Amino acid sequence: MKRHILAATTALALLAAGFGPAAAETVLTVGMAAADVGQLDPHRATTTQDKPVVSWMFNGLVRFKPGSASLEELEPDLAESWDKSADGLTWTFHLRKGVKFHGDWGEMTSEDVVYSLKRAADSKTSSFASDYAPVASIDAVDPYTVKIVLKQPIPALLGIVANYHGGNIVSKKAAEALGADFKIKPVGTGPFAIADYKSNESLTLVANKAYFRGAPKIDKILYRFIPADAARDLAFTSGELDVVYGRQDQRWVERFQKEKGIAVEVVQPSELALLFVNQSKKPFDDIRVRKAIAMAIDSKQIVGFKGAATAIPPVSVVPVGYLGTYNAKLYPHDVAKAKALLAEAGYPNGLELKVIQTSLPTMLNSMQIVQAQLKQAGIDMKMEVVDHQSWHAQIRKDLSEANYYSAARFPVADVYLKQFFHSRAIVGTPTAVTNFSHCSVADKEIDDAAISTDAAKQKELWATAQQKIVDDVCAVPLFEQLQVWARHDNVDYGYTFKAAIHLGPVITEATTKK
Structure with a gap:
């Protein structure tokens, strides 16, 4: 009603x-x-x-x-x-x-x-x-x-x-x-x-x-x-909509670029998509299991699926172009190594990963790719798909074993690191923000960088923080998604x-x- x-x-x-x-x-x-x-x-x-x-x-x-x-x-x-x-x-x-x-x-x-x-x-x-x-x-x-x-x-x-x-x-x-x-x-x-x-x-x-x-x-x-892609696209092409939130994929952009009287704009800043691994839930407190997840994921394949018009490869756990972004050494895609790590951790037959996932089409499609990649390494990701608003509420209650989250923030590494990777931001705590992984490995570097008056030292501290977070697999960088909007001219x-x-x-x- x-x-x-x-x-x-x-x-x-x-x-x-x-x-x-x-x-x-x-x-x-x-x-x-x-x-x-x-x-x-x-x-x-x-x-x-x-x-x-x-x-x-x-x-x-x-x-x-x-x-x-x-x-x-x-x-x-x-x-x-x-x-x-x-x-x-x-x-x-x-x-x-x-x-x-x-x-x-x-x-x-x-x-x-x-x-x-x-x-x-x-x-x-x-x-x-x-x-x-x-x-x-x-x-x-x-x-x-x-x-x-x-x-x-x-x-x-x-x-x-x-x-x-x-x-x-x-x-x-x-x-x-x-x-x-x-x-x-x-x-x-x-x-x-x-x-x-x-x-x-x-x-x-x-x-x-x-x-x-x-x-x-x-x-x-x-x-x-208008949550349905087809209904939204039809409303736009028929003239019911003047401006539309576009689908973040290559085919959508190419299709509407050919339409007469329509301007498609693919814009920065990109939203960095990360898979946060919840270290507070077993067996994901085991670094070997987290490394297996990281190595099972192929970010290049995800970018290829999304298309070069709308997606770029990740370089760190902070988006490209932010003040302080560091080109971190990410875990390589290696399914055989992922399986070996799972076996070493006591899961030779693989394991199950339960996640709560938004029904927002662009995010759900991306997570389905991740789901297929993890499956190849023996990680069976079960998704409970809910509406976007319910998803936001539930992941903040720490109900998911992993969280796919895509975000842009004020373009300084300090803000992204504090909101997603500092222990003060852990969900379920009085100071909660969006630390879904319960990460705390880089608190000192994040805090020291925030008060440093030496620009070079500050960037060095941010770089160290990012590499620590990557190494500990607090989150796996998936891809960076540019924003897509279209308008009638x-x-x-x-x-x-x-x-x-x-x-x-x-x-x-x-x-x-x-």
Whole structure:
């Protein structure tokens, strides 16, 4: 049964407050490969389908330049400017004046910024709390000035205050007033505001006519959930969809590149696909079993199946192109050696590996390749396939013996290593993030690199950490998947779409549809 989370009266209130068009509407319809939204609280939104929407509704103190994922191209957003002390520990941000939150929630001030960043740093309210562990204090100097003091220097302070993950600024009044409902009724300062939600069907967003960069040229975004590939492709080719989440495979890209009036964009940053091996569950606490899994997997074959247009080989447990990525020595593909290791560990007839797997087609297809490869070495991987939202919930309860997880993060090795491989991030603990393997082998190097002020030493520590993680088989690098989106050529994003740090195109005030 469909449920409308925002009532018609709320939608009318948004219109009255300056949201939405007065005349004929320009509606941009976007199709996503998901059954439903996860949640839209920006400090909790981690799923592929949530991140693009969050980018349309929220701002950070700084932002990634639309179409870019480069640290060198970060630019002012809610902060007009900032200063830092000589020792890199004290940062002062000077806010724009007159920025309004969606609806009737008033002006954005330093009180909202302090509240948002402290909320992002709290594991009870954020999935990204570990990113803020080095922060000593966050204070409002005056209504338009915020001071952040660090315990020690960190590799990219601007990264944790950017319009990404915990850096998104929310309305303090709205978050406190709405409570649990904030996850589906979020209030930000971005170019679009949520107006309606139909479970398992769609989200509707309307233009924030009071947006500080100017009123959007698009009046409304209809974000449709279409999990079936064939149905989504048909909706796109028939013109029901203006923009579509593409399938990350060679044949899909080649097919739609031949279609007249369609632009296919394959963009960075890539999502690194890893198979996390859960060391807390027997027999995967045995390094020989983990090595056997690593050697049974053939990443070159996976890349070949995906196609060179959309996939590249992995080089480490941190994606290519991040600050600090190291070309690690990975385990070679060797089925005979894998079988020998299993026999040595007491499993001459092989063993069974039970995993919980998302039904998201692109991820399920990849895991089926891994399943076939493991089978050749005598490892029988049994998959329990569930919807994407349930999968996210279950793997965070530590219910799977291995986890296939594909992710892009802020492009610094520090963030990826802390979230996936530091013991503080182990799932099921009070400081849990996404350490599904229960890895702790490189804690010292990760911590030491985070506070190092010597760039060369920092990279050396990150390299050592990555090799230790690879050697211990905390996770097996599978492939790096570039992002694929397509649009009808009457849609102009207003920038060159080269990268999508938010896992989708950023729809801005400059985006148009003819």
